[in-house]
Amino acid sequence: MIDFELTPEQKEAIAAAHKIAEEMLRPISRYYDEHEDESPKELIDKMWEGRREGGLMAGLDMAAALRTEEMFWGDAGLTLALPSPGLGGAAIFATGTPEQLQRFLGNYNEGGPKWGAMAMTETSCGSDTAAIQATAVLDGNEWVINGEKIFITSGKRAMEDSPGLVVVWATVDKSAGRAGMKSFVVPAGTPGAKVEKKEKKLGIRASDTVTIVFDNCRIPFENILGSPEVRKIDKTGTAGFKKAMATFDATRPFIAAQALGVGRAALDFVREALEKEGVKIRYGLPRNKLTALERDFMEMESNYKAAKLLTLRSFSLMSQMLPNSLEASMAKAKAGLAVTKITQKAVEIMGPLGYSRKLLLEKWMRDGKINDIFEGTGQINMLVVARRILDFSRDQLK
DSSP states (O other): OOOOOOOHHHHHHHHHHHHHIIIIIGGGHHHHHHOTTSOOHHHHHHHHHHHHHHOTTOOSSHHHHHHHHHHHHHOHHHHHHSSOOHHHHHHHHHHOOHHHHHHHHTTTTSSSOOOEEEEOOBTTBSSOGGGOOOEEEEETTEEEEEEEEEEEETHHHHHHSTTOEEEEEEESOGGGGGGGEEEEEEETTOTTEEEEEEOOOSSOTTSOEEEEEEEEEEEEGGGEESOOOOOEEETTEEHHHHHHHHHHHHHHHHHHHHHHHHHHHHHHHHHHHHHHTTOOOOTTSOGGGSOHHHHHHHHHHHHHHHHHHHHHHHHHHHHTTOOOHHHHHHHHHHHHHHHHHHHHHHHHHHTHHHHSTTSSHHHHHHHHHGGGTSSSOHHHHHHHHHHHHHTOOTTTOO
């Protein structure tokens, strides 16, 4: 059973996140969207001190989902640019040993701001993670990593600002297929790891997205997450691959919560704009009695609420350390689709003003779309959901 009751402490943390979003993120949202090469240093320093004192974005429970939603209601790009273990931290949490969790994340709040990132996507490998070409070869007591990774969120800060880290997915045995895929922790400043290019993006511009080239990059043997053994467990999967893919069970609910924040920002804006014009949404009437505007707005609301319930369910299971792979993919797929529909319809409702840069609506439409793409596209997550429900293997349903 899911309990939606929040403790007084959780409510206070959510309210604090909303205050930060409203007073610190929204006022500078447009500036850093248009000046993406500038770092919001003052914001980063303030938020790092706040994190050290209170851990605003910590936790894996439903309150964490709601805090994430509030922050992304403020601004998606700026929130992604804040110091955080990021997707790299989620990968370590999902696949690392207790010793690795302590070594890489145990003292996270100490010292200055630090970032984590995950390097998975390649030019020839997007959603098909089993097709990864990057290699990791054992040489004595070190792994030697070679390959190129693209579209790495926060990769520049994680790779160049010590003591950040990047979790890199590579194969230790290409002939073994998915069984040979492993993940490795590469600390910031490691020789042989170089940020090659920073992307110019449609949205989330305040957050850096980069390409990293690994050229004979050497890391300690102990930096492999999980076991180095290449071992198949059944005809449909492998131990290492399945454990690595569990990373998504932790990250996809957070992406869904991020989408909720952007979608709600657009929804709130349209509601307030309609109220100012004296337009009242008449709930409870048959659909044929409603205006087209009322039907559109109600559909926006229903998409948001459905995505939110799925997201909270995935967080609830995750917080109890229960399997949530199906629920994580359902939440991510629905939230990515919902934020796309909500923000596009919001721009449409507001007309030329919604399309202009005078309002943040067009920015939210640009920022929102990424949630339907990264951490597995909407189509990939639909496939995952179908496979789980129908009990089909990857080969049976593509």
